[in-house]
Amino acid sequence: MEKIKVLIVDDEQTITQFLMLGLQNEGYIVESAADGMQAIAKAEKFEPHLIILDVMMPGMDGFEVCRMLKKKGRKLSIIMLTARDQVDDRIRGLNDGADDYLVKPFSFEELLARMQARLRNQFPEVGDSLQAGPLRIDDRRKETYLEEEVLKLSPTEYELLKYLVMNQDIVLSKALILDKVWGYSFNGEENIVEVYIRSLREKLHDKDRKLIRTIRGAGYRLDVR
Structure with a gap:
């Protein structure tokens, strides 16, 4: 993209x-x-x-x-x-x-x-498609692909994965993810991020946590290299 x-x-x-x-x-x-x-x-x-x-x-x-x-x-x-x-x-x-x-x-x-x-x-030709390694997000159609596989994501999972793709190779803290995906008015616990990260890993077949990496004490990073 x-x-x-x-x-x-x-x-x-x-x-x-x-x-x-x-x-x-x-x-x-x-x-x-x-x-x-x-x-x-x-x-x-x-x-x-x-x-x-x-x-x-x-x-x-x-x-x-x-x-x-x-x-x-x-x-x-x-x-x-x-x-x-x-x-x-x-x-x-x-x-x-x-x-x-x-x-x-x-x-x-x-x-x-x-x-x-x-x-x-x-600029309809830019901004509607995000690419990160094997992941592609068609934001206009709200569809996500792993290689050629269409992923079935909830709206929140979609927004979380999109945010990770937009910031690939950057460590994102739980607090920042909460602000950007759930919004400033969200009053829940930061642990909700862990729950959704776990769900995304399952749908991305990322059992080894090599695609969405946990950076201890810092947050998460999408690593597609």
Whole structure:
């Protein structure tokens, strides 16, 4: 699978760091730029699928950056961020080529939903299929394959395996898995992760625990090498 690349353009370091960490945890490849000129240079080299672009920046503002990037003609989705809640600004951003507009403060979940909608619309060829060694996930059809075998997974097993595949070769703690698969509002015990990992191993014929490895004291890692 070709991983989705996202460029964050914002002069507020705290916002940039927050978004980078969150998006990297979601499996995106992320880079950042602190001003308009740097954004244009980074976009040329990095070739992102999507840009999260702040409007209010020193020097070249987000409107101008958006116009310049869209003039280049490359397929690219732009979501503009701003503290302004003025209809005129939203219209201006959309007229300059922005694909969506989000007003600060915003929830990370809403940003993710808007990103996924734009990516499905503009890049249907990426993002719907995940591959890790013998495992393939067709996210559009919600189907999982081990080689050519279709796995019968519950919705939670599916989401857990997808999260492991998205973060293959990375150790994931139980707490992180709970947050990403069960959600922040889940009030149950961390041991539920062990139960679902055990079930996945059975369905993946992973009796030796070589595919989903337990890293003592740290969590779990999908190892397909």
